[in-house]
Amino acid sequence: MLSKTFSWRTTGIAQTVLSFLSVAIVFSFLVCVPSRPAKAAPVVTFEGYHDGADCSSIFGWAWDSTQPNTPINVDIYIDNVLFTTAPANFFRQDLLNAGKGNGVHAFNVATPMSLIDGQPHSIRVQISNTSINLANTPRALTCLLYEGFLDGANCNAIAGWAWNTTQPTTPITVDFFIDNDSFASIRAPANQFRQDLADAGKGDGFHAFNFPTPAFLMDGLTHAIHAKFTGTSIELSNSPKSIHCGGGPPALEGYHDAQDCSFIYGWAWNANMPQMIVSVDIYSDNVLIATVPADQFRQDLLNNGKGDGNHAFVFPTPASVKDNQNHQISIGYHNTGIALANTFQNINCPP
Template sequence: MTSAGTYSVTVTAGNGCTAWASVVIGGDSQAPTAVITPSSATLTCASPAVSLTASGGSTYRWEDQSTNAVRSITSAGTYSVTVTAGNGCTAWASVVIGGDSQAPTAVITPSSATLTCASPAVSLTASGGSTYRWEDQSTNAVRSITSAGTYSVTVTAGNGCTAWTSVVVGGDSQAPTAVITPSSATLTCASPAVSLTASGGSTYRWEDQSTNAVRSITSAGTYSVTVTAGNGCTAWTSVVVGSQIVTPAVPNLTSTTVAQGAPVVNLTADNCAGTVTWTGPGGTSGTGSILVATTSPGTFSYQATCTVYGCISDPASVAVVVASPTVTGSFDGFIYGADCSTFRGWVWDRNKPNTAITIDILDGTTVIATISAGEFRQDLLDAGKGNGKHAFFWSIPTNLKDGLAHSLSARVTGNTFVLKDSPKALICSPNTTPGGNKPPQPPVPTVLIAPLVAQVGVPFSGTLVAFTDPEGGALTYTLTGLPAGLSLEMPNRIISGVPTQAGTFVLTYQATDGPGASNSVSFQLTVNPAETTTVTGSFEGYLDKLDCGGIRGWVWDRNKANTPLTVEFYTESSPGNITVLGSTLANIYRQDLKDAGKGNGAHAYNFTAPAGLTNGTLVLARILGSTYLLKGSPKAYQCAGARLSAEPIEDLQVAVLGNPVVGDQVELEVRGAAGERLEIQLTDLQGRAVAHQTVEKPAVVERLRISVAGQAPGLLLLRVNTLKKTKALSILKAN
């Protein structure tokens, strides 16, 4: 029986007899109710274990055979228990334990960082959980970091699980070292600017907001710079620039006059705390006191400046006049040439015909040199000027080649006699000769011999003499300083036009060769006012000759016996229809004029006729600015025919045997001079004598040798003369 109740049975015997009996079966088979508490659960990192309690019976057996009613569970899964009641009945129950213990992923952004002066703070952001706790116990997900170090955070997820991470924040906030070089400076006149250089960083900003590392300073003051390094950190420094730029006082030198032979003059400036620098006659220069010898008479002019800390004062001008005993004599002399190479002329004393005269060379009114006129010139000897040793050649010093106008004249030392044709105006520039190329040589004689004179409103024409190129190349010409109305016509180098401006003009005549070497001469052009009757006087004069040798004659003013007059030459095709040929100064000395009582005798003229003047043309001459017509005007011009018949130059033949000349001798072969006195002159381009030779009775074919030993390479001029014939050649000395 499995159930309680009353159970009966009927028993039947074999005989068919029955009997009935019953029994009562009691029962206690109620099954217990198995219960597990809690009926479900979830394990987390916050609740990593759960306690399961079984109830409903007397004994319990879990699936792991443990028999405690209470069981601690730490793993997710299905847990069951069999509950046995006191009647032995059992029941079974189970629960499912879930699990959520996944740890979060802790993240800090950025994963690394470096603090700099440009970025002095960094923001760290934690992520990956629900709550955060940094090592400093702060709980914000975002944290601002201003110091280098290691920073960590614990990240807690919603399930209570945690994770930990950290970042290293580096630091580069080292300030640079700001440097300015030099650390101090002083401006002077010698160094009026200083260069300040900032260093120590990547970028720089000065107090004036300029950003170059190098800065040029020209004013005294305090200068500062902010230096920024690559990490953005900055530093600042400054320097003080002083100044000693103060113009010193002009040296207090005093001019003086002493007698020739007196003790040496010592010029000293006692107000100069620095250095006195001076320049004097003839290109002399020095520092400190100026010592002036008194052995030679003249006016010795100096300029001096005071230099203190490189600052130079205005110049002081001082002169020492060395007075000489008065020199007397019957002097005559001329300046016959001046260019950027030499200043040349001659002077003599008729009373002492063989004595060399000492002359002062002046620039304006300042004596710049004192020299002796003792060079030999054959023409002076031939002209009866004593022994002919009365010429001078003065080389133009470098200090006069400054591009400025200089007015050079010469006078007898100790006398007021000024050489005729003084002054000569020069404008010379420093010449840079390319390579071995030599500059063009000015004409000999130069245009300076005959000063040019024109008149406002009167047509003017004058031809300039060509320069010579030592290398034989073509030359280009310029003429600057012309007054309004006049111009230079090329290629014939003719000044022409009608001047409209009166005055005295310094003209610079320059020649330039192909490689660029140049040379120049300067001269004056005087343009008289338009009035034609302003010149008055007691005039006398003649138009003597008009031929290939020039238009020649003389004129003077009895009221001004020693003053030269300007003569104007012209043609007059019909009354009042005048064509001016040009003009010249009548200042050539002629002994016959002197002997005739015409003042100092320097009243002759020789005017080169224009190239276009034809034979038979009637030429007139008058005093420029006056109506006085020279006697003998008009006179017919004759050149070609007369010259050919009287001077058959073609019969005189001169050959240079080897030109260019290599060596120390020039070999010549002369034909056509048989039986006539033959004179050979060799000069350089400045007119200085190189050699002179005379053959009294040359052969039909005369061969000669002329020494050029010691002569510098360059162009030489050869002139061969008989009484009636002349031949001129150029010779190039090669070495």
């Protein structure tokens, strides 16, 4: 507050007044606060891919790009429950080629037997001790203990395949129930090789069966053939099959005896026309390589009532299968699509 004295005259007498003035003073302040640098986005150092999960293994890869030559661990969850922690420490050339460190970042864990139960399961893989999921996870998985298919049943043969997925190189047997019988009428080993089974990942491929339709079914009646895994009540897929066969032996009958690197041989005939020569089609890996007549004499055929015995065939093994590779030889009655018994046999011959 400021004071000032004013003087003036009105009547010749000087007047003095003390006046007070109020003055407002405004102050402005500039406050400078240093700005913080923007927070950098987190650097993702983990990377991985859940390649797959099947009834044999759970597999994929994972790595830490900041430690390109050091394996890391992954946590594997089954139905959201931790199953195991496994190192991603197997070498894969494709990982090395893709610049994933030294390539030693793959994992492959055996699928537990508890999952071979025919039920759906979810398999999820994470970087260990994190909540980071690998790409392409989770994977759905359903594993059957038994698997098989009744391909067909007619008046000549009953054929199909069956295996135990936990014993991929051990053949099993199949029981056949006729109509509503409680007891199996036939038990057959599923131990014949088929290339298509091997190609489809059915163990080593030795899980097929193909045998002549038994004579007791040739009674002029319609029968239902049920195929079940031995010791279980589980039917093969495509079972049952219905057949109706007249009395007497089947019209077409034959057997693929064997083959080696010199010859392919067996026999075939038509029981209704025992003097007629039947021809057979020979296939290599499902490709027709020859049609030959079954017209050669064999004493054992005559002794067993196969017409006059002139129903055998012997065919030289072609050069096309002599290449040190596995080939599947199959034989059928000419232009019928019906396979001989015991066909689908494997061969491997040097040039």
